[in-house]
Amino acid sequence: MIGDARVLQPAFVPREVEHRDGEVDALTNALDPITRGETASLFGPSGTGKTCIAQYTVERLREQVLDTEYQYANYWRDYTRHRALYRVLEAIEGTLDIHRQPTPADELSERLRSYDGTPHVVVLDEVDQLRDTSVLYDLYSTHDCTMVLIANRQAAVFDDLDDRLSSxxxxxxxxxxxxxxxxELVAILEARVKWGLTSAVDRTYxxxxADAAAGDARIAxxxxxxxxxxxERxxxxxxxxxxxxGAIAEARQQVRRTSLETLTRRQRVPYDVIDEYGEIDPGELYGQYQERxxxxxxxxxxxxxxxxxxxxDLAVADGEKRARTYRIRN
Incomplete structure (x- = not known):
């Protein structure tokens, strides 16, 4: 039944996007031409197509400017300044002839700023996970660097920037x-069926x-x-x-496992505390965190x-302010 398994993968970028024409046009207008070194920011809940649209739009613009470097970095994994800079340098030809661990972040930054080659585009996913936002200044100060910042909330990025970056x-x-x-989810699924399956799927299914996915394209x-x-089996x-x-429950678990795998060791501690207690208020949770x-x-x-x-969707917050408690989402 499966003709092209790639079409059914979360990271698949389609040849045509469904129901995001306005967002594609807005991003295209912001970055076109990508040789200007502009910056754009994409915000919204998980599963709304931010990463897909960013990659789709950037690839479409790069077809117009063939001599352009490109790198995608996810800051759930590359959350320190050192890791973030190294990830960008990996994609720029001729800039990375150094060993990863012994090289100070300042040296990586200098290597990036001294680059004077072809324009390059950096898609920075989960940018609100950066421990040190100075990497954004490093990139902003780089010759012909176009940035696409992706996060769940706009405030998570811009509210914590220093004045130099914010301006x-x-x-x-x-x-x-x-x-x-x-x-919209049904239309996305119909396109995936057309491209990835050898048989049609009844629209009722x-x-x-779509109802079960509740607006999340990853789950759908x-x-x-x-x-x-x-x-097929x-x-x-x-x-x-x-x-x-059966597929509904399995898909939810898969998304949850993927999200858990992206947590750093420190980020995982609060999750484990909530899981152990079942339900816990922020004060007691922080006390347990300090002990661990x-x-x-x-x-x-x-x-x-x-x-x-x-x-x-890893945890649920019930109540407001001092009455708030956290529990693991079932």
């Missing part, structure tokens, strides 16, 4: 992504998948992928109610970790 990035074009509607495509695999050329229901790490971060940092887990 420079104030003019960045900001593009908001909202949750997909039911019909696609509507049920995951359900489609799992149901198709189930049908059983030698069927069609979905069944049972295969779709040798060099605890501030309450504000831990609060940011908790907010991120809520936005990624």
């Amino acid at each position: 420079r990035l104030h003019s960045a074009r900001r593009v908001r992504f909202d949750r997909y509607s039911r019909d 696609l509507e049920h998948i 495509t995951g359900i489609l992928r799992n149901a198709a695999r189930d049908a 059983a030698g069927r050329e069609e979905f069944t109610t049972g295969s779709v229901e 790490v040798s060099d605890p971060k501030t309450k504000r940092t831990v609060r940011n970790h908790l907010q991120k887990m809520v936005r990624c």
Whole structure:
């Protein structure tokens, strides 16, 4: 039943995008031509197509300017200044002839700033996870560097910038992504079926998948992928109610595992505390966090970790302010 498994993967960038024409046009207008070294910011909940649209738009613009370098960096993993700079330098030809670990971040920054070659584009995903936002200044100060910043919340990026950065990035074009509607998710699924499967899928099943995904394209495509695999293993050329229901739970678990894998060791501690207690208030949670790490971060940092887990559907926050408690999402 599966003709092209790549189409069903979360990282797949389609030849045509569904129901994001406005966002594509806004980003294109902000970056065109990409040789100007402009900056754009994409904000919205997880699963709304920010990463896909950024990569799709940048690739389309690069077709017009062939001599252009490109790098994608996800700051869940490359969250320090050193890692972030190294990731960018990896993609720029002729700039990285140094060993990763022994090289100070300042030397990496100098190597980047002294670059005077072809224009390059850097898509910075999960940019609100950066421990040191000075890397954004490093990139802004680099010759012909175009930045696309991706985060869940606009405030998570711009509110914590120092005055030097804030004034420079104030003019960045900001593009908001909202949750997909039911019909929009169905259209996305229909396109994936057309490109990736050898058999049609009844629209009723696609509507049920869209309802279960609740506006999240990652979950929707995951359900489609799992149901198709189930049908293929059983030698069927069609979905069944049972295969779709089983695929729903599996897709949610897959997204959760992926989100958990991106947590750093320190970010994982608050999650483990919540999981152990079942439900816990912020004060007690922070106390447990302090006991479990040798060099605890501030309450504000831990609060940011908790907010991120809520936005990624790893945890649920109930109540307001002092009455707030956290629990793991089932």
